[in-house]
Amino acid sequence: MRSGASALTRFRSIALGGMSLADYGFYILCATAVVLLLAEAVRDTTNFAQTLVFGLTQGAIFALIALGYTMVYGIIELINFAHGDVFTLSAYIGTTILGLFTVTEGSFTALNLVALVIIFPVVMLIMGGINVAIERIAYRPLRSAPRLAPLITAIGMSFFLEGVMFLWKGPATVHFPNILPQWTTTVGGVFFGLKDIFVIITAAILVALLAFFINRTRLGKAMRATAQDRDAAQLMGIDINRTIAATFFIGALLAGAGGVIYGLYYNTVYYQLGFRTGLIAFTAAVFGGIGNIPGAAIGGLIIGLTAAFSDSYIGGKWTTVVIFGILIGVLVFRPTGLLGMRVPEK
Amino acid sequence: MSNAAKARPTLRDRLNIRERIRDRDTAVYGILIIVAVLFPLVTVYATGGTALVSHATRAGYWVLLAIGLNVVVGFAGLLDLGYAAFFAIGAYTYALLASPQLASSPAHHAVHINFWILIFGSMLMAALFGAILGFPTLRLRGDYLAIVTLGFGEIVPQLFYNFDQWTGGINAVGLIDQPLLPAWIQGPWSGDGDFKIVSPFSFNTDPVAFYVLVCFLIAIAVILVTNLYRSRLGRAWMAIREDEVAAAAMGINTVTTKLLAFGIGASFSGFAGAYYAADVALVSPDNFLFIVSITVLVMVVLGGMGNITGVIVGALVMYYLVFYLIPGLPENATSLASSIGLGSLNQSSGDWPGLGEETQRLNFIIYGGILVGMMLLRPQGLLPSRVREQELKHAAVLEEASAVEEGARA
Amino acid sequence: MVRARGLVVLTVAIMVAVACGNTGGGGGGGSKGTIKIGSDFPVCTTGGQSTSNGVKFAVDQKNAAGGVEGFNIAYQSFDDCRQGSYNADAGVANVRQMLDDSAFMGMIGPYNSAVAKAEIPIAAPKNFVMISPANTNPCLTKDIASCSTAYHPQDLRAGNPNNYWRVVTTDDYQGPAMADYMYKQANIKTVAILDDSTVFGVGISGAFEDEFKKLGGTVVKHQEYKKDQQGTQFQSLLQSMHTASALYVGGTDDQNICIPRAQMKQIGWTAPFGGGDGIETTDCIDQASGNETGILATSAGADATQVPGAKDTIAKFRQAFTGANDFGGYTMQAYDAANILMTAIGNAIKANGGSMPTRKQVRDAMAKITTFQGVIGNYGFDQNGDTTLKIVSIYEVKTGLSDTDVKASTGVCGKKLANACFVWKTQFDFAKSS
Known part of the structure; x- marks a missing residue:
């Protein structure tokens, strides 16, 4: 492996004319983006700050989904296309559970608070269970199959979950009760509400908890070990199947929370939402350096901000081009993502 | 590692395997050719119309796409999630250069280039873009x-949409020229019985003519790809797929080889694109979304990556599922229910939307379930490449052996 | 190998099921025989489904009343959805399937103008009558400069006599109607426009923009989005437009066009919100939840609740179809379209001495229909196949309606808020002014 790494490095530096050139290009790209944004910030500060708020909330949600992608990819190298649909399904389950409460929309009551406190753990646990079941049914039997076979079952599971949601609530958009406090304020012309603060803070707490879990607990260590070298981890006595199932479980916890947060914030979901959102979140995971937890969080934020600024300044029809253009640009200069480690593939 | 060395097949075994590969592929090709010849005759006779042949012409471009993607994914082992982009480039190349579209663009002059020239133009154009994308990213x-390929696949249709001055945007390019055969080529496919002896024969949206065309295109593609696979380049692709570092160490120029895989794979997509534009005669950016790339990928993997007959069969099976079986299910369920005396199920009442509607709602579940089920039943694909099948078996044996060893230790 | 055999069995079972399905069917039976009519809608969407219900209702009524000139009418609904949204390719395949079966004498549909563009060239040479209850893109029938594509409608028909009619008036009336209303009656001088990147959305918002500028108004910004790219995240788009004093949206609810209405409140933008007939739906009210009041929508055609006789039909329809989404903005148009087609078939049978007509005879009979009393109004057709009924109605969402008011409204109310409904506001008659 070591000799392979050095061969690759040598090969890459020949193809590119030295590693520093790539970094040089990357920094120029970043600097240009920052300068352009700063110019806009000076020209119309209010508009800039307002867009920043939207971008942060959007990015926080992408980050939560991206974490699930990056964890699963890190451990079994699977692009789990069904993850975005797990995210949507959690919003569907969330709205159904909220239907059991007589919550008041548009204002904040004590019952709303109770519902809010209950819904997060319940939905997260349900989704965790579902995702573990998906892993057991669709991915575990294919662990020694050709690499693309689980990718196809992931796509199949994605359609299946979309089908479940379609059958359950039909093709139309589904309303998610608006039960957060409606308090809003304007600071220096920037309009924001408790909702925005809620999304950003909840997401930040979840990411911090995840980081703690991965770095400090035994199971977290087992995950990192399995991601690095499955065989060696097995030899060290780690139960691989259990560790992988735990990864799926935790990924789904985050997606579940993401789905509920999305529902609480936007109040509308539909059955196809997850496919695309998942795709963008996966892009964010790659952007940050796939398999890298802080990378995924930062990638999610950057993609969310990019989408918001592009929507607002360039125009909605260019947003896709901008996001993926930046992605390709970054990967050309930094082939393993923003924070990706420079290690060769196994 | 010593285990692997011991289990390596001897030379005689290998020759044997090669013979078996040839046998099965020949058989599959034979069946495919016979079916291809009989299909229009039988269906036109049985149904009295050409709707099924028209379906087959559509299936044809999916087969071309699958053959092309197989070069990238199956031979060279590069995962391409944006293959539809090259398809779009091929289709738009033909659509813009063989329709009145450019008359209303800033160019102010319609271009009408002959199909037989332009199909190669589309091919080159797609290959060119494959190389342009591949060069910095491979x-x-x-x-x-x-x-990166996924991103490219997202960007390209959006650009065709955004540059609506040239492409008509969402209004799509319509009235695309049909292929013309020179006046001296006449045949029984000339259409509704009226012989046009002096004028060039036009395809005139006749499904049978397009069916014949696409069969020829597929045959050409298969011959090209089979020869590539057996060439030095084909072996280099396989080497890269198995171990890129080792391949580089053996003196293979990995960048050039991968670039060729990308370009050649893309060129088949351009081929399919030109044919598609001529057949459907309407090219809109909505026809090249991510779902198209995914569907082609599913065809390749499901059919058996790396095996040409496999991906052809995979493409046909998937086409049948996605575009014929599943959309037809509600209607079939309804008529089945009424013919076995459960007609009351077809009426909607209360929450029950009626059998047809209910089946319609089940479509996604059925499709997803079939994908998962088929992959679990045959992870290596319907007709896997024999070489890879042997490798897989070998790997499975090794794994089992190690599991047994482990069990003995515990 | 056991697994492989399982797969073979599964495949064979599926194929047998399909084969059986195909040979079965063909129930019922009129005295003289059965004539089929088809429809081609995106049945996977609520809009497509509710439109299909209109055709089904008309055919059921006709058969209950003894069919057409002794013939039983069989209706078959084709679905042009592929993987979740309409697909022109699928529409073409459906039309080919209808053309293959000589019992099909015509079709209602399609729903989406892009699909019509692909289908007309195939149906025209076979004299196959198409009557669309929902296509509003003017470029399908009219040779006008603003159609940015390079072809002319007669090219679509490739020299064959016209086979395409529609019972709704075109975007070039609907868009301007809202522009007139906003500029003249609501006194709005600056607008922003958002469209959903579909043929319909781009067309109608373009027509609105042209008219609004012609009147002297200012368009602050014209943004576009695509449903699958945008998700439900519209704030940044709205942020770039919020200096305008109204928002016009070109699009349909199945593309989430009404979610921006809810989010206008989230970014603190209070302004009128108007759109075309794609937003005069139940789903739209639900999407705008929290900010429903005051949504303005135009609708091609006179208001069914304003036409005497229509109320009766709607009430009967509601008895037969009880689901919340069974009735939609185009249900009655589809009902009328089906009745027009069946009338044409009836005339063709008469012209053919009471026996099964040919498609050409049906087409010729259809071309001769100059006036038809439908539920929505008194239709006439010009030589392009466009309806001469050029009334555009304007509706507004009112909340907190009493039960009697709800019944008197269009019946298009929220699923969640059942007392928030579209209420008729005013109408423009372009047939009189031009």
Whole structure:
């Protein structure tokens, strides 16, 4: 492996004319983006700050989904296309559970608070269970199959979950009760509400908890070990199947929370939402350096901000081009993502 | 590692395997040719119309796409999630250069180039873009490359949409020229019985003519790809697929080889694109979304990556599922219910939307379930490449052996 | 190998099921025989489904009343959805399937103008009558400069006599109607426009923009989005437009066009919100939840609740179809379209001495229909196949309606808020002014 790494490095530096050139290009790209944004910030500060708020909330949600992608990819190298649909399904389950409460929309009551406190753990646990079941049914039997076979079952599971949601609530958009406090304020012309603060803070707490879990607990260590070298981890006595199932479980916890947060914030979901959102979140995971937890969080934020600024300044029809253009640009200069480690593939 | 060395097949075994490969592929090709010849005759006779042949012409371009993607994914092992982009480039190349579209663009002059020339133009154009995308990005490894292709696949249709001055945007390019055969080529496919002896024969949206065309295109593609596979380049692709570092160490220029895989794979997509534009006669950016790339990928993997007959069969099976079986299910369920005396199920009442509607709602579940089920039943694909099948079996044996060893230790 | 055999069995079972399905069917039976009519809608969407219900209702009524000139009418609904949204390719395949079966004498549909563009060239040479209850893109029938594509409608028909009619008036009336209303009656001088990147959305918002500028108004910004790219995240788009004093949206609810209405409140933008007939739906009211009041929508055609006789039909329809989404903005148009087609078939049978007509005879009979009393109004057709009924109605969402008011409204109310409904506001008659 070591000799392979050095061969690759040598090969890459020949193809590119030295590693520093790539970094040089990357920094120029970043600097240009920052300068352009700063110019806009000076020209119309209010508009800039307002867009920043939207971008942060959007990015926080992408980050939560991206974490699930990056964890699963890190451990079994699977692009789990069904993850975005797990995210949507959690919003569907969330709205159904909220239907059991007589919550008041548009204002904040004590019952709303109770519902809010209950819904997060319940939905997260349900989704965790579902995702573990998906892993057991669709991915575990294919662990020694050709690499693309689980990718196809992931796509199949994605359609299946979309089908479940379609059958359950039909093709139309589904309303998610608006039960957060409606308090809003304007600071220096920037309009924001408790909702925005809620999304950003909840997401930040979840990411911090995840980081703690991965770095400090035994199971977290087992995950990192399995991601690095499955065989060696097995030899060290780690139960691989259990560790992988735990990864799926935790990924789904985050997606579940993401789905509920999305529902609480936007109040509308539909059955196809997850496919695309998942795709963008996966892009964010790659952007940050796939398999890298802080990378995924930062990638999610950057993609969310990019989408918001592009929507607002360039125009909605260019947003896709901008996001993926930046992605390709970054990967050309930094082939393993923003924070990706420079290690060769196994 | 010593285990692997011991289990390596001897020379005689290998020769044997090669013979078996040839046998099965020949048989599959034979069946495919016979079916291809009989299909229009039988269906036109049985149904009295050409709707099924028209379906087959559509299935044809999916087969072409699958053959092309197989070069990238199956031979060279590069995961491409944006294959529809090259399809779009091929289709738009033909659509813009063989329709009145450019008359209303800033160019102010319609271009009408002959199909037989332009189909190669589309091919070259797609290959060119494959190379342009591949050149800076093929250094990327594994799924980083996949995500770059995915991004490219997202950008291209959006650009065709955004530059609506040239492409008509969402209004699509319509009235695309049909292929013309020179006046001296006449045949029984001339259409509704009226012989046009002096004028060039036009396809005139006749499904049978397009069916014949696409069969020829597929035959050409298969011959080209089979020869490539057996060439030095084909072996270099396989080497890269199995171990890129080792391949580089053996003196293979990995960048050039991967670039060729990308370009050649893309060129088949351009081929399919030109044919598609001529057949459907309407090219809109909505026809090249991510779902198209995914469907082609499913065809390739399901059919058996790396095996040409496999991907053809995979493409046909998937086409049948996605575009014929599943959309037809509600209607079939309804008529089945009424013919076995459960007609009351077809009426909607209360929450029950009626059997047809209910089946319609089940479509996604059925499709997803079939994908998962088929992959679990045959992870290696319907007709896997024999070489890879042997490798897989070998790997499975090794794994089992190690499991037994482990069990003995415990 | 056991697994492989399982797969073979599964495949064979599926194929047998399909084969059986195909040979079965063909129930019922009129005295003289059965004539089929088809429809081609995106049945996977609520809009497509509710439109299909209109055709089904008309055919059921006709058969209950003894069919057409002794013939039983069989209706078959084709679905042009592929993987979740309409697909022109699928529409073409459906039309080919209808053309293959000589019992099909015509079709209602399609729903989406892009699909019509692909289908007309195939149906025209076979004299196959198409009557669309929902296509509003003017470029399908009219040779006008603003159609940015290079072809002319007669090219679509490739020299064959016209086979395409529609019972709704075109975007070039609907868009301007809202522009007139906003500029003249609501006194709005600056607008922003958002469209959903579909043929319909781009067309109608373009027509609105042209008219609004012609009147002297200012368009602050014209943004576009695509449903699958945008998700439900519209704030940044709205942020770039919020200096305007109204928002016009070109699009349909199945593309989430009404979610921006809810989010206008989230970014603190209070302004009128108007759109075309794609937003005069139940789903739209639900999407705008929290900010429903005051949504303005135009609708091609006179208001069914304003036409005497229509109320009766709607009430009967509601008895037969009880689901919340069974009735939609185009249900009655589809009902009328089906009745027009069946009338044409009836005339063709008469012209053919009471026996099964040919498609050409049906087409010729259809071309001769100059006036038809439908539920929505008194239709006439010009030589392009466009309806001469050029009334555009304007509706507004009112909340907190009493039960009697709800019944008197269009019946298009929220699923969640059942007392928030579209209420008729005013109408423009372009047939009189031009």
